[in-house]
Amino acid sequence: xxxxxxxxxxxxxxxxxxxxxxxxxxxxxxxxxxxxxxxxxxxxxxxxxxxxxxxxxxxxxxxxxxxxxxxxxxxxxxxxxxxxxxxxxxxxxxxxxxxxxxxxxxxxxxxxxxxxxxxxxxxxxxxxxxxxxxxxxxxxxxxxxxxxxxxxxxxxxxxxxxxxxxxxxxxxxxxxxxxxxxxxxxxxxxxxxxxxxxxxxxxxxxxxxxxxxxxxxxxxxxxxxxxxxxxxxxxxxxxxxxxxxxxxxxxxxxxxxxxxxxxxxxxxxxxxxxxxxxxxxxxxxxxxxxxxxxxxxxxxxxxxxxx
Numbered sequence: 001x002x003x004x005x006x007x008x009x010x011x012x013x014x015x016x017x018x019x020x021x022x023x024x025x026x027x028x029x030x031x032x033x034x035x036x037x038x039x040x041x042x043x044x045x046x047x048x049x050x051x052x053x054x055x056x057x058x059x060x061x062x063x064x065x066x067x068x069x070x071x072x073x074x075x076x077x078x079x080x081x082x083x084x085x086x087x088x089x090x091x092x093x094x095x096x097x098x099x100x101x102x103x104x105x106x107x108x109x110x111x112x113x114x115x116x117x118x119x120x121x122x123x124x125x126x127x128x129x130x131x132x133x134x135x136x137x138x139x140x141x142x143x144x145x146x147x148x149x150x151x152x153x154x155x156x157x158x159x160x161x162x163x164x165x166x167x168x169x170x171x172x173x174x175x176x177x178x179x180x181x182x183x184x185x186x187x188x189x190x191x192x193x194x195x196x197x198x199x200x201x202x203x204x205x206x207x208x209x210x211x212x213x214x215x216x217x218x219x220x221x222x223x224x225x226x227x228x229x230x231x232x233x234x235x236x237x238x239x240x241x242x243x244x245x246x247x248x249x250x251x252x253x254x255x256x257x258x259x260x261x262x263x264x265x266x267x268x269x270x271x272x273x274x275x276x277x278x279x280x281x282x283x284x285x286x287x288x289x290x291x292x293x294x295x296x297x298x299x300x301x302x303x304x305x306x307x
Contacts (some may be wrong), residue, residue, distance in 0.1 A: 016240075016269040025281040028161070028307060029074060032288050035304040036075040039295060047295035048077040049107040049133065049287075052090065054118065055085035060111045061168055067109070070284050076291065079105060085115050092118060092124050100128040106295035107133035109287065112167055130298055132288040136182065137253050144190045151290050156188040158282025159241045160195065162306050166239055166271050167218075171196035176213055178202045178229060178259070179222030184243055188220050204228070221259035231264020240265055240272040243279050 040046055049071045053064045064080070071078040081095060092110075099108050108131045114120050124132075129139040135153035143150035163170060175197040179185035183199065191200045202212055204223055213219055213233040219240045221229050226246035234240060244259030258275035265272055273279055289306055296303045 003151070016266045017166075017271040018272045019166055019239075019241075019271050019276040019278060021158070021162060021273055024162060024165055025141075025158075025285040028282075028289060030287045031304070031306045032285075032292055033074050034216045035292055035306065038304075039292070039301065042301055043295075043299050045104060046075065046077045047107075047291050048079060048105045049109065050079040050081065050102075050105045050108045052081045052083065052092075052095065052099075052108070054083045054087050054111070055115050056120055057113075060113075064111050067284055067287060069095070070095060070288060071291070074288055077104065087115075087118070089118055089122070092123055093278055096123060096126045099296045100126075100131065105131065107131055107287075107291040109134050112291070131294060133294055135187065135289055135290065141182070141187065144187055144194075146287040147194055151294060152191065152286075153183060153289065154286040155184050155243060155279060155283045156191050158279060158286040159184075159243065159287070160191045162216060162241060162273065162279070162282060163239065164195075173197050173217040174200075175218035175220065176200045176202055176216040177220045177222065178206075178213070179220075179224070179243070181222065184222040187223065191224040192218070192220075209233075219260070223259050225259060226257050227259065227261045229260045229265075231261045231267060234260075234265045234268045236268045237270045238268070241279060242273050242275050243256070245275060245280070275299070 036046060051064050053060055068078045068080055074112060099105050108127050110123055112120060124136045125138060127137055131136045132140050132151050133149045140150040144152060153203055175192045177185050177189045180201055180203045189199050189201045200212055202209055210233045214235050216235060217238055219234060219238055222243035224244055226248050240260055242258035242260045246257055247254050248257055256276050293303050
């Protein structure tokens with residue numbers, strides 16, 4: 001007699017959890033808003049953020065506008081300085097010096113990139129490290145590497161917040177950071193080391209990059225190349241933080257994509273940030289976070305628990 005065949009149900013592909021950066025940023029915003037009144041009571045003033053824009057780059061104008069609006073929305077003071085594109089180096093440095101001396105200003109952000117005739121390193125280095133809310137001053141970068149307190153670069157800090165919200169304790173996890181910029185890659189690696197991860201720093205020229213990514217429990221993609229990291233590079237169960245933003249044309253329309261092949265990575269990762277809506281909302285909110293932290297430190301007040 002023929003044996004009955006039992007149909008084995010097809011296994012459904014994994015579908016990663018979407019890490020909602022906007023939702024986390026909204027929660028952080030609520031904590032920042034709650035911290036401002038007590039600071040005002042203690043000091044008689046509001047935390048202040050000064051943003052400097054040189055020139056009229058459309059993308060930079062959008063970023064500056066959003067930062068100004070968010071500062072005001074959270075109850076803090078905003079100081080905007082819009083300078084012409086032909087501003088001289090000495091004039092920009094003089095403005096930075098004046099902002100350093102202004103007690104109403106707790107944070108200074110000079111929007112990058114600057115016009116090519118200006119020396120970005122000199123301008124960033126001229127900012128008072130205690131007001132360097134972008135976390136790019138060499139002193140703050142060095143303090144991060146040394147494990148000391150300081151202001152931390154906004155995007156890496158936001159990535160760390162999302163990772164800890166998703167995974168809790170990161171101790172012992174294998175992490176790879178694909179990208180080595182001073183804005184994201186290097187400070188991100190330092191933050192992960194400080195969180196007791198085992199960290200690999202890779203980049204577009206790393207040999208056997210797919211194999212290295214496949215070993216990682218945490219993948220932070222910050223290389224700036226659209227969908228460079230393929231879905232089948234992702235270790236099953238890994239957490240993926242995609243920092244990349246590139247506009248590509250799909251079906252005659254422009255679409256914003258990250259450094260990770262999102263749909264394919266969804267099949268293996270446990271959790272992943274989308275683009276847009278993942279890391280982006282955190283970058284502005286960590287700038288606000290850093291402004292509040294800087295204000296309390298400068299006023300010799302205990303820093304509130306914000307994250």
